Amino acid sequence: MGIQVQFRKEAAELLSSGAVKLVIGYGEGSTPERRRPVFVRTPAETERLVLDGACVANLSTYLISEGLLSDGKNVAVFLKPDGIRSINILAAEAQLNPEQVVIFGFDIENGEARPLAGRKASDFTQVVEAAKAAGLSPELQKEAERLDHISAAERFEYWKEQFSKCIKCYACRQVCPMCYCRRCIVDVNQPQWINTSSHTLGNFEWNIVRAFHLAGRCVACGGCDRSCPVNIPLRLINHRMAKEVLDAFDYYAGESTDQKPVLATFRQDDPETFIL
Numbered sequence: 001m002g003i004q005v006q007f008r009k010e011a012a013e014l015l016s017s018g019a020v021k022l023v024i025g026y027g028e029g030s031t032p033e034r035r036r037p038v039f040v041r042t043p044a045e046t047e048r049l050v051l052d053g054a055c056v057a058n059l060s061t062y063l064i065s066e067g068l069l070s071d072g073k074n075v076a077v078f079l080k081p082d083g084i085r086s087i088n089i090l091a092a093e094a095q096l097n098p099e100q101v102v103i104f105g106f107d108i109e110n111g112e113a114r115p116l117a118g119r120k121a122s123d124f125t126q127v128v129e130a131a132k133a134a135g136l137s138p139e140l141q142k143e144a145e146r147l148d149h150i151s152a153a154e155r156f157e158y159w160k161e162q163f164s165k166c167i168k169c170y171a172c173r174q175v176c177p178m179c180y181c182r183r184c185i186v187d188v189n190q191p192q193w194i195n196t197s198s199h200t201l202g203n204f205e206w207n208i209v210r211a212f213h214l215a216g217r218c219v220a221c222g223g224c225d226r227s228c229p230v231n232i233p234l235r236l237i238n239h240r241m242a243k244e245v246l247d248a249f250d251y252y253a254g255e256s257t258d259q260k261p262v263l264a265t266f267r268q269d270d271p272e273t274f275i276l
């Protein structure tokens with residue numbers, strides 16, 4: 001049985017037994033190579049579910065919709081390893097109860113979706129360990145190293161040029177499962193901490209604040225990159241921050257539901273190279 005048929009069948013069983021109230025998965029997109037999120041509430045609707053190599057979005061972001069899990073009922077969701085790591089972080093940060101999340105885990109290999117065994121976040125420990133062992137993205141690492149080896153002035157010019165394109169649409173924030181604040185600092189206007197105009201200073205403020213908020217929390221799902229309408233390489237910034245926390249603290253975001261946030265804890269042998 002193919003993975004799509006298998007997942008449709010299991011989703012229908014979960015819905016008809018009342019084990020879950022909703023299945024969040026992928027459906028046909030606006031073009032043949034695109035997929036969009038679908039929200040399935042009845043067994044008959046599971047026919048809309050699609051699963052193939054084009055299913056790349058991290059659907060965990062929909063689980064933090066206000067009130068979705070507050071009735072205590074379960075929700076099933078299709079997730080790749082990056083999405084499973086997101087669930088671990090959201091649970092560790094008390095944003096959801098992982099017992100309410102039924103995971104249809106899958107990974108994409110050679111353009112094909114293949115199932116991952118398990119249904120609860122804790123079932124996927126080995127999947128996350130394997131992702132950690134595989135290392136941070138080699139493709140991003142190559143570009144990060146190129147930027148590391150140019151001068152600080154050249155690097156500043158690079159990011160100035162990139163951030164100058166930002167139109168402050170906040171699509172990067174909306175798509176990110178780790179950006180769950182009900183009121184984002186950029187939406188506060190009394191006092192106004194961050195300028196809302198899309199000029200270079202305001203754009204630097206916004207993108208740097210976001211990068212710091214994601215330090216040790218980004219799961220490299222690429223949602224921000226894909227949603228940015230002006231193609232700023234946002235994942236590259238978060239990759240750089242992920243490398244810092246990995247090198248300094250041996251910390252890989254989203255390893256388990258009880259992993260303490262890296263910037264909210266310390267060990268006595270943590271490096272203190274930043275203290276003069």
Ligand code: SF4
Nearest residue numbers: 176218221222223224
């Ligand atoms: S910052 Fe971007 S790559 Fe990282 S978790 Fe958020 S959407 Fe995904």
Ligand code: SF4
Nearest residue numbers: 166167169170172228
């Ligand atoms: S998605 Fe791109 S353009 Fe929109 S706010 Fe984020 S960085 Fe700026």
